[in-house]
Amino acid sequence: xxxxxxxxxxxxxxxxxxxxxxxxxxxxxxxxxxxxxxxxxxxxxxxxxxxxxxxxxxxxxxxxxxxxxxxxxxxxxxxxxxxxxxxxxxxxxxxxxxxxxxxxxxxxxxxxxxxxxxxxxxxxxxxxxxxxxxxxxxxxxxxxxxxxxxxxxxxxxxxxxxxxxxxxxxxxxxxxxxxxxxxxxxxxxxxxxxxxxxxxxxxxxxxxxxxxxxxxxxxxxxxxxxxxxxxxxxxxxxxxxxxxxxxxxxxxxxxxxxxxxxxxxxxxxxxxxxxxxxxxxxxxxxxxxxxxxxxxxxxxxxxxxxxxxxxxxxxxxxxxx
Amino acid sequence: xxxxxxxxxxxxxxxxxxxxxxxxxxxxxxxxxxxxxxxxxxxxxxxxxxxxxxxxxxxxxxxxxxxxxxxxxxxxxxxxxxxxxxxxxxxxxxxxxxxxxxxxxxxxxxxxxxxxxxxxxxxxxxxxxxxxxxxxxxxxxxxxxxxxxxxxxxxxxxxxxxxxxxxxxxxxxxxxxxxxxxxxxxxxxxxxxxxxxxxxxxxxxxxxxxxxxxxxxxxxxxxxxxxxxxxxxxxxxxxxxxxxxxxxxxxxxxxxxxxxxxxxxxxxxxxxxxxxxxxxxxxxxxxxxxxxxxxxxxxxxxxxxxxxxxxxxxxxxxxxx
Numbered sequence: 001x002x003x004x005x006x007x008x009x010x011x012x013x014x015x016x017x018x019x020x021x022x023x024x025x026x027x028x029x030x031x032x033x034x035x036x037x038x039x040x041x042x043x044x045x046x047x048x049x050x051x052x053x054x055x056x057x058x059x060x061x062x063x064x065x066x067x068x069x070x071x072x073x074x075x076x077x078x079x080x081x082x083x084x085x086x087x088x089x090x091x092x093x094x095x096x097x098x099x100x101x102x103x104x105x106x107x108x109x110x111x112x113x114x115x116x117x118x119x120x121x122x123x124x125x126x127x128x129x130x131x132x133x134x135x136x137x138x139x140x141x142x143x144x145x146x147x148x149x150x151x152x153x154x155x156x157x158x159x160x161x162x163x164x165x166x167x168x169x170x171x172x173x174x175x176x177x178x179x180x181x182x183x184x185x186x187x188x189x190x191x192x193x194x195x196x197x198x199x200x201x202x203x204x205x206x207x208x209x210x211x212x213x214x215x216x217x218x219x220x221x222x223x224x225x226x227x228x229x230x231x232x233x234x235x236x237x238x239x240x241x242x243x244x245x246x247x248x249x250x251x252x253x254x255x256x257x258x259x260x261x262x263x264x265x266x267x268x269x270x271x272x273x274x275x276x277x278x279x280x281x282x283x284x285x286x287x288x289x290x291x292x293x294x295x296x297x298x299x300x301x302x303x304x305x306x307x308x309x310x311x312x313x314x315x316x317x318x319x320x321x
Numbered sequence: 322x323x324x325x326x327x328x329x330x331x332x333x334x335x336x337x338x339x340x341x342x343x344x345x346x347x348x349x350x351x352x353x354x355x356x357x358x359x360x361x362x363x364x365x366x367x368x369x370x371x372x373x374x375x376x377x378x379x380x381x382x383x384x385x386x387x388x389x390x391x392x393x394x395x396x397x398x399x400x401x402x403x404x405x406x407x408x409x410x411x412x413x414x415x416x417x418x419x420x421x422x423x424x425x426x427x428x429x430x431x432x433x434x435x436x437x438x439x440x441x442x443x444x445x446x447x448x449x450x451x452x453x454x455x456x457x458x459x460x461x462x463x464x465x466x467x468x469x470x471x472x473x474x475x476x477x478x479x480x481x482x483x484x485x486x487x488x489x490x491x492x493x494x495x496x497x498x499x500x501x502x503x504x505x506x507x508x509x510x511x512x513x514x515x516x517x518x519x520x521x522x523x524x525x526x527x528x529x530x531x532x533x534x535x536x537x538x539x540x541x542x543x544x545x546x547x548x549x550x551x552x553x554x555x556x557x558x559x560x561x562x563x564x565x566x567x568x569x570x571x572x573x574x575x576x577x578x579x580x581x582x583x584x585x586x587x588x589x590x591x592x593x594x595x596x597x598x599x600x601x602x603x604x605x606x607x608x609x610x611x612x613x614x615x616x617x618x619x620x621x622x623x624x625x626x627x628x629x630x631x632x633x634x635x636x637x638x639x640x641x642x
Contacts, residue, residue: 017427020434024443030410031445040411040445042463046367050461052415052448089351090361094373094459106338113341122345124352124361127373127459138415138448138459140371142363 036229037151038083038213045144049080055135063176066104068191069137070111076216077139078119078195079259083214085204086145088197090124091116094138096131112139119197149200151229153210154264160234160289161270163199163261166219167247170255183246193259199281200261207270212263218254220309222262223289223297233294234264238302240288253299264291357550358472359404359534366465370401376456384497387425389512390458391432397537398462399440399516400580404535406525407466409518411445412437415459417452433460440518470521472550474531475585481555481610482591484520484582487540488568491576504567514580520602521582528591533584539575541630543583544618554615555585560623561609574620585612 025034033041039049053073055061064072074091081088093112097105109123116122121141168189172182182190196214203209211226219241223234236253243252274285292298299307346355354362360370374394376382385393395412402409414433418426430444437443442462489510493503503511517535524530532547540562544555557574564573595606613619620628 017430017434021430021444024434024438025445028443031443035444035446040413042410042445044365044367046365046463048411048413048446048461048463050413050415050446050448050459052417052450052457052459054417054450054452054457056453057417057451089363090369092361092369092371092461094371096373096375096378096457109338109342113338113345117345122349122352123342123356124346124363125356125369125371127371129373129375130378131375132377132455134453134455136373136375136417136457138371138373140369140413140461142367142369142463 033148033150038080039086041084041145041148045146047081047084047086047143047145047148048140049077050138050140051076051080052136052138060176064191066101066107067111069135070108071115072111072191072193073137074112074115074139075193075195075259077141078115078121078197079193079214079216081141081143082119082195082197082200083212083261084145084148084150085200085212086143086148087201088116088119088121088141088143090142091121092140092142093123093126095126096129096136098131098133098135101135108137115195119195147204149204149209149212149263151211151213151226154226154230154232154234154291155210156232156291156293157267158210158264158291159267159270159287160223160236160291161263161265162215162219162242162286162288163196163283164258165242165244165284166215166258166260167251167255168244169193169257170251171244171247173255174251186244186246189244190257193257195259196261196283199277199283202277202280203261203263206273207265209263209265212261215258215260215262216256218256219262220253220297220299224309226262226264227296230291231295233292233296233298234289235292235298235300236289237300240286242284242286354469354471359401360407362405362466362469366467368402368405368407368464368466368469369461370398371459371461372397372401373457373459381497385512387422387428388432390456391429392436393432393512393514394458395433395436395460396514396516396580398460399436399442399518400514400535400537402462402464403440403516403518403521404533404582405466405469405471406521406533407464407469408522409437409440409442409462409464411463412442413461413463414444414447416447417450417457419452419454419456422456429458436516440516468525470525470530470533470584472532472534472547475547475551475553475555475612476531477553477612477614478588479531479585479612480588480591480608481544481557481612482584482586483540483563483607483609484517484604485579486563486565486605487536487579487581488572488576489565490514490578491539491572492565492568494576495572507565507567510565511578514578516580517582517604520598520604523598523601524582524584527594528586530584530586533582536579536581536583537577539577540583541574541618541620545630547583547585548617551612552616554613554617554619555610556613556619556621557610558621561607563605563607
């Protein structure tokens with residue numbers, strides 16, 4: 001994410017810095033997209049995104065092996081490049097290691113390397129430092145996109161699509177927090193998510209997506225980002241949401257870290273392609289709603305109610321609001 | 322730094338991952354410089370570096386205001402771009418904030434923004450997350466260099482040069498660790514270092530530097546990086562080392578975080594330029610030694626002894642070896 005901008009929230013206390021950053025960006029022809037989208041884009045099409053994870057905040061020791069921690073941290077950054085339909089090139093891996101982690105540095109890097117290689121990128125650098133108590137990883141992904149797909153192009157009448165099946169990662173976290181084992185399929189969703197790079201580039205080439213992002217805050221929360229950036233309302237049809245095996249509808253709606261693609265496209269553009277897509281990638285492509293005039297996110301529930309959900313999403317497992 | 326490679330150390334336990342990363346890089350035409358230099362360089366001249374700092378490891382709360390923490394963290398990453406004679410463009414700022422830090426997020430960003438603007442760059446993105454206990458910042462700097470100056474071009478007969486005066490930051494840290502106030506000039510060296518971007522680009526344009534880096538591990542430690550990368554011995558003449566006011570020779574030799582430029586150049590190239598340089602930037606430019614056949618770092622002490630110093634440098638204030 002380059003969520004610095006939106007992550008500052010709507011509080012007036014950040015208005016000064018937010019306006020300062022906006023002003024600087026407007027005046028700088030070297031930057032095409034600044035904070036607030038999935039990734040930053042320079043004038044030559046260089047795309048950059050960064051994602052920080054801390055032990056005890058984003059995962060607990062015992063949930064993941066070191067290799068899985070490295071893989072997952074790298075995938076989070078690479079998935080942001082997928083969300084722009086960019087071609088990933090390089091990965092910078094910053095790690096703060098406890099004394100106990102030092103013996104596992106190679107496994108952490110091996111996991112990050114596997115995530116990079118899976119999408120055609122390689123580790124080009126990083127930083128390695130000491131942490132007294134808590135493992136910290138911050139991965140920066142760099143790539144290129146001639147025509148990055150942003151969050152701001154959704155228009156009334158466009159259709160809402162999602163790849164894959166949702167909620168598996170959230171279901172695994174729920175199991176662990178109850179002190180139980182996670183089912184193997186939900187565990188896999190948490191520890192081994194895929195960055196949908198090839199899928200996103202296929203969609204950008206064939207489907208004329210008007211807005212796209214990767215699901216990291218949860219379906220409702222991320223849909224609200226498209227709504228806000230595009231100045232529209234996003235309507236989600238609960239009955240259409242593809243729920244992962246072992247997960248609940250709530251996991252799918254509000255759970256985070258699925259890293260699937262959520263995008264909008266004009267009516268008729270993707271409908272004819274979904275069979276080809278599913279054949280090419282063995283990944284579901286599901287229409288789950290549409291775009292309307294308005295703002296925020298509206299849910300059509302399975303029992304026919306209409307619910308307006310302006311906020312929501314995954315806020316780290318320890319502090320869900 | 323993109324010190325991942327060298328930071329893994331010489332232990333055999335990292336040979337596998339080191340060889341794996343090297344092999345991947347050799348096979349990828351999109352990457353010109355990988356881990357091990359100050360920054361990574363892509364085939365189109367895009368230059369990237371990242372630097373992570375943790376409260377309690379790189380600084381203690383009370384030494385720095387939040388604005389200074391942000392400024393200093395950003396400068397560390399931007400200084401790596403200076404070391405390649407690159408033009409900085411953008412900065413990504415990842416922050417893990419404690420509950421108490423949240424009220425200071427704007428000051429942290431204001432400091433990072435000031436460091437970026439000072440060298441012609443702007444904040445283009447970042448990540449903001451929660452930390453239960455410890456402030457963490459990881460800054461990624463991106464820029465461009467048509468002809469990056471690497472660490473591997475020093476040859477026997479070349480001269481060794483350094484900008485500025487050394488040891489001020491280390492002297493301030495020594496004072497604080499003794500529970501004393503730091504002198505204002507040494508405090509300034511620690512809290513408000515400059516990334517020598519304009520100076521490095523001037524040197525690259527006029528001085529034909531053969532190897533260059535920014536001082537972050539200390540003069541001896543960083544000189545050993547040039548020696549290792551270039552396959553030469555670097556000789557430092559202690560009597561020539563420009564020591565900052567309030568600092569000792571030991572601070573200058575082994576203290577870290579000066580962020581001055583250390584470079585080599587063929588004899589005669591820089592000698593005639595140093596007056597112009599000092600006039601243009603109001604920064605000292607001092608010849609402090611030369612390059613020989615051999616390896617490691619050799620000190621000519623003030624009292625005429627010869628000391629071979631293969632290792633050394635700043636390893637965080639808590640764990641100096």
